Amino acid sequence: MSNPNDYTVGWISAITTEYVAARAVLDEIHEGPEMVSINDSNNYTLGRIGKHNVVIAVLPDGEYGISSAARVAADLSHSFPNVRFGLLVGIGGGAPSQKHDIRLGDVVVSSPGSSNGVSYSGVFQYDFGKTVQGQSFQTTGFLNQPPFLLRAAVTGVKAKYEEEGHRIKANICAILDKNPRLRKKYQQPDPSSDRLHKSHICHPTNEWSCVTSCGNTPSSIIFRPKRGEYEDDPMIHYGLVASANQLMGDAVLRDKLVTEKDVKCFETEAAGLMNHFPCLVIRGICDYSDSHKNEEWQGYAAMVAAMYTKDLLYQIAPNTVEAEKKISDLLSGQSGALQTVLLAYTDPMTDYRDIAREHRDVAKEHRDIVMVDIQAQEEERRRQEEENCHQLFRLTRKDRDVTYEWYKDRVEKRVENTCLWFLQHERFQTWLKQESGPLLVSADPGCGKSVLARHLVDEVLPRPGTTVCYFFFKDQDQNTKNIARTEQG
Numbered sequence: 001m002s003n004p005n006d007y008t009v010g011w012i013s014a015i016t017t018e019y020v021a022a023r024a025v026l027d028e029i030h031e032g033p034e035m036v037s038i039n040d041s042n043n044y045t046l047g048r049i050g051k052h053n054v055v056i057a058v059l060p061d062g063e064y065g066i067s068s069a070a071r072v073a074a075d076l077s078h079s080f081p082n083v084r085f086g087l088l089v090g091i092g093g094g095a096p097s098q099k100h101d102i103r104l105g106d107v108v109v110s111s112p113g114s115s116n117g118v119s120y121s122g123v124f125q126y127d128f129g130k131t132v133q134g135q136s137f138q139t140t141g142f143l144n145q146p147p148f149l150l151r152a153a154v155t156g157v158k159a160k161y162e163e164e165g166h167r168i169k170a171n172i173c174a175i176l177d178k179n180p181r182l183r184k185k186y187q188q189p190d191p192s193s194d195r196l197h198k199s200h201i202c203h204p205t206n207e208w209s210c211v212t213s214c215g216n217t218p219s220s221i222i223f224r225p226k227r228g229e230y231e232d233d234p235m236i237h238y239g240l241v242a243s244a245n246q247l248m249g250d251a252v253l254r255d256k257l258v259t260e261k262d263v264k265c266f267e268t269e270a271a272g273l274m275n276h277f278p279c280l281v282i283r284g285i286c287d288y289s290d291s292h293k294n295e296e297w298q299g300y301a302a303m304v305a306a307m308y309t310k311d312l313l314y315q316i317a318p319n320t321v322e323a324e325k326k327i328s329d330l331l332s333g334q335s336g337a338l339q340t341v342l343l344a345y346t347d348p349m350t351d352y353r354d355i356a357r358e359h360r361d362v363a364k365e366h367r368d369i370v371m372v373d374i375q376a377q378e379e380e381r382r383r384q385e386e387e388n389c390h391q392l393f394r395l396t397r398k399d400r401d402v403t404y405e406w407y408k409d410r411v412e413k414r415v416e417n418t419c420l421w422f423l424q425h426e427r428f429q430t431w432l433k434q435e436s437g438p439l440l441v442s443a444d445p446g447c448g449k450s451v452l453a454r455h456l457v458d459e460v461l462p463r464p465g466t467t468v469c470y471f472f473f474k475d476q477d478q479n480t481k482n483i484a485r486t487e488q489g
Contacts, residue, residue, distance in 0.1 A: 001032060002032065002034060002046050003034060004033045004034070004035065004079055004080045005080075005082050006053050006082070007080045007083060008053060008084050008322065009054045009055070009083065009085065009087065009321070010057070010076050010077065010080065010277070011056040011309070012059075012073060012086060012088050012269070012273070013057070013089065014058070015058070015064070017091070017185070018089065018091060018305075019056065019058040020182070021302035021303045022056045022309075023045050024179070024182065024186075024306065025303075026045075026049060026054065026056075027048050027049055027050065029047045030048070030053075033046060033080075036075075036079035037075060037079040040075040040076075040078060040079045042075050042079070044056065044079075049313045049314070052313050052321065055083065057075075057076045058072075064269065065272070066244075066268070069088070069272040069273055070277070073273050073276070077327040077328045077331055078328060078331075083328070084322070085279060086273065086280075087280055087282065087312075088270055089282045089305050090283060091267075091286040091298050091302050092108060092241070092266060092283030092284070092285060092286070093247075093254075093286070094285035095258045096196055096288060101235070102235075103285065104286065104294065104297045105234045105284065105297060105301055106235045106237060106285045107234055107235075107283065107308050108238075108239070108241060109154060109236065109238050109283075110122035110146060110280060110282075111239055111240075112145050112151070113240065115260075121142065121145040121274070122143075122145055122146055122241065123281055124139065124143060124240065125141060125143065125242075125244060126243070128244075128271070129141070143274035143275055144274045144275050146280040149321070149324055150279075150312075151280075153312050153313075153315040154238070154312065157312050157315055158238070160311075166236075166311065168234060169188070169234070171310075172186070172300075172304070173187075175303070186299040186303045189297055196221065196222045196224065196288055197214055197292050198219075198222055199252055199290070201214050201220045201251075201292075202251075203290075203292045234284075234304050236308065237265075240261055240264060241263070241265045241266075241281050242265065242267075243267055243271035243272075244271065245268060246268070247266075247268060249289065249293065254288075266289045277331075278327065282305050282308055284300070284301030284302055284303070284305035286298045411450040411451060411453075413454065413455070414448075414451050414452070419448075419451070419452050427439075453470070457470045
């Protein structure tokens with residue numbers, strides 16, 4: 001069995017297709033770990049790429065999204081405490097535009113930059129933000145850049161590919177020749193199946209074939225010329241990756257984010273990792289983030305992304321990886337190594353411990369502000385619900401408003417020590433503990449039902465955070481009888 005302490009590179013796949021592609025590019029597969037963290041239920045493949053020992057984890061079957069990826073990454077860092085950085089490798093939806101010729105089978109790598117005068121870190125979460133009345137949805141928050149070591153390696157790969165081109169296709173063919181079982185799913189599909197529909201063309205529900213249902217003519221398809229002899233195929237794109245807890249299948253929203261943010265790819269895991277699991281995001285393009293989903297390209301796209309990642313790791317010297325901080329230390333935030341660094345670099349002019357305290361206090365202040373805001377929003381929501389509930393039971397007559405309070409308050413209050421038999425009754429106590437369900441109390445006229453109801457409404461049922469809705473009516477009152485008929489109807 002393999003020693004978890006020997007592995008320094010963490011690789012995360014979201015689905016089985018990505019996991020298979022990751023395993024396929026390993027130079028060597030090792031035995032499984034001899035032990036993992038007691039609460040770690042991840043499935044791992046251990047292996048080597050070049051001189052790097054790599055641990056590959058995959059999300060549980062049927063799960064995807066930000067929180068699932070974050071949980072898998074946290075468990076990996078606990079079970080493999082010497083991992084220095086992460087790689088999030090798999091498939092994603094492309095965001096083609098006139099500016100960026102992104103096609104199926106291409107690769108998008110998260111890379112810091114700027115668009116429309118705004119800097120970005122390489123990944124942004126497009127479903128996290130705030131909605132203000134009269135304004136469009138505003139994204140908030142900022143995710144960390146990939147580690148410097150990985151960004152330097154990206155520059156090295158860029159230069160190598162620009163000068164020499166790449167051998168991604170040839171290397172994939174070699175893998176498929178070695179393991180023909182993978183050929184059906186992971187070889188490049190027929191290029192004619194790479195169709196980019198115009199944004200207004202929406203794929204009909206329950207229709208399988210895009211060719212028959214969406215058209216394959218210039219009126220529905222965007223024409224793109226064949227790539228030239230000295231253009232890379234697949235092409236590698238660097239820029240902003242948009243992440244969220246939802247799959248992007250809306251060409252109009254896609255184009256809006258392309259225009260506003262210069263997004264090149266959409267995916268569903270990266271936002272959960274960037275601030276806690278320093279990593280680079282590498283996505284093979286399998287569809288165009290529209291309604292025309294194309295599973296045919298998923299295997300090849302996953303293989304292309306994995307092969308690019310292998311080339312990237314060959315750019316990194318093993319000793320530079322050892323010099324990076326352990327992710328487990330970054331997650332704990334309380335490691336002895338980090339404390340030593342803070343103490344060792346205390347300058348007479350600047351006490352870094354004081355700076356750390358100030359940052360902690362600022363963070364606490366921001367947290368308190370957010371909590372107060374959330375609490376205020378919750379109170380406003382409850383107030384609105386109560387107001388809506390009251391409006392539901394309001395009655396109107398020509399001369400004045402008559403509300404349920406008026407009918408209730410006409411009923412006499414209970415005499416002391418009465419109604420106790422009901423409050424202590426087993427059936428009432430059982431009903432009181434239920435989350436929902438009716439309780440019918442029937443009796444002859446004059447037996448005290450109204451008195452009991454007023455006592456329940458005024459003194460028994462109200463609790464903190466609870467809204468009690470009630471409606472009193474008299475059979476002889478024509479207005480309430482009309483309301484009752486309406487409810488029955």
